[in-house]
Each structure stands twice: as C-alpha cells, then as structure tokens.
Amino acid sequence: xxxxxxxxxxxxxxxxxxxxxxxxxxxxxxxxxxxxxxxxxxxxxxxxxxxxxxxxxxxxxxxxxxxxxxxxxxxxxxxxxxxxxxxxxxxxxxxxxxxxxxxxxxxxxxxxxxxxxxxxxxxxxxxxxxxxxxxxxxxxxxxxxxxxxxxxxxxxxxxxxxxxxxxxxxx
Amino acid sequence: xxxxxxxxxxxxxxxxxxxxxxxxxxxxxxxxxxxxxxxxxxxxxxxxxxxxxxxxxxxxxxxxxxxxxxxxxxxxxxxxxxxxxxxxxxxxxxxxxxxxxxxxxxxxxxxxxxxxxxxxxxxxxxxxxxxxxxxxxxxx
Numbered sequence: 688x689x690x691x692x693x694x695x696x697x698x699x700x701x702x703x704x705x706x707x708x709x710x711x712x713x714x715x716x717x718x719x720x721x722x723x724x725x726x727x728x729x730x731x732x733x734x735x736x737x738x739x740x741x742x743x744x745x746x747x748x749x750x751x752x753x754x755x756x757x758x759x760x761x762x763x764x765x766x767x768x769x770x771x772x773x774x775x776x777x778x779x780x781x782x783x784x785x786x787x788x789x790x791x792x793x794x795x796x797x798x799x800x801x802x803x804x805x806x807x808x809x810x811x812x813x814x815x816x817x818x819x820x821x822x823x824x825x826x827x828x829x830x831x832x833x834x835x836x837x838x839x840x841x842x843x844x845x846x847x848x849x850x851x852x853x854x855x856x857x858x
Numbered sequence: 859x860x861x862x863x864x865x866x867x868x869x870x871x872x873x874x875x876x877x878x879x880x881x882x883x884x885x886x887x888x889x890x891x892x893x894x895x896x897x898x899x900x901x902x903x904x905x906x907x908x909x910x911x912x913x914x915x916x917x918x919x920x921x922x923x924x925x926x927x928x929x930x931x932x933x934x935x936x937x938x939x940x941x942x943x944x945x946x947x948x949x950x951x952x953x954x955x956x957x958x959x960x961x962x963x964x965x966x967x968x969x970x971x972x973x974x975x976x977x978x979x980x981x982x983x984x985x986x987x988x989x990x991x992x993x994x995x996x997x998x
C-alpha cells in the first residue's frame with residue numbers, strides 16, 4: 688500500500704491554517720459540550736471567578752481545537768473550488784499524490800504534547816500539519832495502512848502551544 | 859478541591875470517570891468540532907459497513923474524557939504535559955465508558971512534582987477500549 692511516492696511526502700507540510708482570534712464563547716461552548724451534564728471548571732467559562740482572575744483570565748482546555756469550524760487562511764479545504772472535495776482520510780491528495788484505495792479511516796492513536804503556554808481568548812493559533820510516518824500491519828480488517836499526521840500549533844507570538852500526533856488507520 | 863502534591867504516591871488510583879455512549883453527547887461534541895460529524899458516529903448502518911456493531915464515539919472525545927478525568931483529579935494545582943491514548947476498540951452506542959488511572963512514578967523537583975500515570979478506558983462489558991499514558995505536573 689505504501690508507494691515510494693508516498694514515502695517521499697514524509698515531513699512535508701501538507702496543510703497550514705491560521706485561526707481567527709479565539710473567542711471566549713468558543714472556549715465556553717467547547718467546555719460545556721465535553722463536560723455535559725456537569726459544570727466545567729470556572730477557568731473555562733467564568734471570567735469573574737477569583738481564581739480565574741488570579742490566573743490571568745479564561746483559558747482553553749488543552750484539547751481545545753481553535754480551528755474547529757474554519758480558519759483565516761483555510762488551505763486546502765476551500766482554496767480551489769475547481770478541485771473535488773477531498774475524501775476524508777485522503778491525506779496524500781493535498782500534496783498531489785494519489786491516495787491508496789480504502790473503504791474506511793479511523794483514528795488508532797492520539798499522542799498529545801503540551802507547552803507551558805495556554806490558549807486564551809484573543810489568541811491567533813497557527814497550525815502546520817505533515818505526514819510523519821507510514822507503516823502497515825495486519826489487523827482484523829485485513830492489511831491496514833497506518834499514517835501518522837503530526838500537527839504543531841503555535842500562537843501569535845510564535846510560542847509553541849501543543850503538538851498532536853494522530854495515527855490514522857485506513858483499510 | 860486542588861490535589862496536594864505531597865499526598866500523591868505511586869500506586870494511587872484516580873477517581874473513575876464515566877460517560878454514556880450516546881449520540882446526543884457525540885452531537886454536542888460535533889457541534890464544537892464538526893470534522894467529527896461523520897456517518898459512523900451517528901448512523902449504525904454506516905458503522906456496520908466499516909465492521910462495527912453500531913455507531914461509535916469520536917476518538918478525540920475519548921481523549922478529551924481522559925483530560926477531564928485528570929483535571930477532576932488534579933484540580934487547579936496541576937497541568938497535563940502529555941497524554942497518549944491507543945484506540946483498540948471504540949465505545950459503541952448504548953454502552954457506557956468508564957475511565958481510570960494509576961500513578962506509576964513520581965519525580966519531585968523544587969515546588970513541582972512530575973507524575974507518570976497509566977490510564978484506561980473500558981466499557982460496561984469490561985472490554986478494554988483504550989489504554990493510555992500521561993505525564994502531569996503538580997505544583998504546591
């Protein structure tokens with residue numbers, strides 16, 4: 688399943704996006720959705736909480752996705768109306784390489800590393816994604832292709848926020 | 859209540875955290891992270907075509923639940939440095955997910971304590987859905 692053309696893509700940036708400034712309501716909605724029906728910790732929603740104030744204001748949960756709905760510079764999702772909509776999991780298409788045939792794509796592993804800097808309202812987050820690894824393995828669905836997508840997020844000051852490695856399984 | 863780093867010991871079990879395998883919960887998550895509004899999370903037939911018994915949870919929500927469990931345990935005295943999860947089986951609609959963890963190592967340095975943890979998520983049939991590992995830092 689892994690071709691030389693695919694191997695040559697490893698390490699090449701396949702997607703870059705810049706978020707709109709994070710809104711406090713983005714953080715509140717995220718926390719409410721994940722914690723429902725419980726009340727999230729106040730640092731995610733209550734600007735008037737004394738501990739939130741002492742910590743410098745609202746922060747986003749580490750796992751918050753600042754690019755969830757759209758981005759200021761959304762490539763390649765909406766960049767060229769002449770291109771067909773990429774099939775979910777057809778990562779190689781973003782770099783002009785024909786993806787292997789598959790009938791399903793799942794996430795098999797998520798590895799998250801977090802920096803000291805938290806995401807806060809007003810932050811503009813820049814994301815760069817690349818394919819960092821390919822490997823194959825026999826599984827209960829037959830021969831499966833594992834593809835690790837590494838996404839590095841930094842803020843408007845260039846400070847590292849987090850790196851998410853997601854291992855996708857295609858079969 | 860914030861966790862007292864001096865009271866943490868190797869072998870400590872974290873309070874477990876449970877969530878229902880409900881498309882209502884997954885719809886709330888999809889509303890804030892819409893790339894996960896995908897057929898196999900909401901339609902049993904799509905999930906069956908992909909080899910599963912029924913619709914199943916978005917993987918990043920399983921990851922988020924482990925963050926929530928850690929935050930519930932640490933309070934505001936701690937932060938997550940890393941959190942890895944291996945998704946062996948998805949939580950299927952109608953089942954219940956329970957997450958837990960164990961402290962496996964401690965390293966004290968100044969006012970901070972770095973804590974290593976083994977994590978897990980199981981369903982109510984006892985199936986191991988996702989083992990994981992985390993590193994957190996607690997501060998006095």
